[in-house]
Amino acid sequence: MTLTYKAIELHEFAETFRAGSRTVDLDRRAPGPGEVQVRNLYCGINGIFDTQIARNAVDYVSIGLPTLTGVEAMGIVEACGEGVTEFAEGDAVVTTRFPSGYREWNIAPAAGFIKVPDTRPEWLVLASTGVSAYLALTHIAQLKPGDTVAISAAAGGLGHLLVQIAKHHGCHVVAVCGGAKKTAFVTSLGADRAIDYKSESVADVLAQEYKDRLDVAIDTVSGSIFDAFLDNVAPHGRVVVSGAAQDLEGRPEIVTGPRVGNKLYYKGASVRGFMNGLLTDHWPAARAWMFDRFAAGDLKVVFDEQVFTGLEGVQDAIEHLLSGQSMGKVIARLQSD
Secondary structure (H helix, E strand, O other), X not given: OOOEEEEEEEOOOOOOHHHHEEEEEEEOOOOOOOEEEEEEEEEEOOHHHHHHHHOOOOOXXXXXXXXXXXXXXXXXXXXXXXXXXXXXXXXXXXXXXXXXXXXXXXXXXXXXXXXXXXXXXXXXXXXXXXXXXXXXXXXXXOOOOOOEEEEOOOOEOOHHHHHXXXXXXXXXXXXXXXXHHHHHHHHHOOOOEEEEOOOOOHHHHHHHHOOOOEEEEEEOOOHHHHHHHHHOEEEEEEEEEOOOHHHOOOOOOOOOOOOHHHHHHHHOOEEEEOOHHHOHHHHHHHHHHXXXXXXXXXXXXXXXXXXXXXXXXXXXXXXXXXXXXOOEEOEEEOOOO
């Protein structure tokens, strides 16, 4: 009897991930030479990426339909193919390779996996979102001790790690998020100033309290928050674009105003793009730093309080993340240990 497993497949391009995807049954084959067979326990949710994949709007990913989906997953090695020496049955592993996430089992080249100490989902977050946070700050933003750092969506999966990494480097952190619960959360992580965009004007607060003082600003939202960051960038400051959640509909706002160069030139400042997939050579060192800091108790991973289980929970998890209600990293538990 052929064993099967379930996975989420994108079978047509659509406005939403749910509309374009379906759950399919696939054969669970033995690993070939150089491959491992992994039983996935957890997957990380990346709702904006998933939506853009469904719309065929991710420029750096060529999509052929049908395709499996999801990016990061953690699981247990159940079998190793010929020639695999770096893993053994029972090892806990993480992968951050599309399309490895939204599936119960994964049979793929061993080179796409890394060994982690155990099956706690924290390692999954550190190896994926944590690496992004570290590289955005240290490699692209060139973070320095004592910098004043502004972070949008600071209570999210990426944001809550950015806050902690910046504080670990001795920085003054300005955390932008929505609602009293989220501002209390980022304050508990060490943020020096939490701006609740639902009750305060981000532009006004920055103009009054941080005029021309933002050495680093990490923005994943775009729109007026990006404008406020740019307006208050410090001399030689760095504004890092790490996403554009406000432009999710694929219709970026057309802005009539001075060219960005006019706001940068006299300050010697810059706007920089962060794309983690272009920094693969830096992943191992970033991962090691995140793992070491977590093991030492210097960083904590916070998960959204909403629990999602099974592949059927992935769709709900994506929509929960896109709703703006999530706090911390959103994951789904696919199977038990």
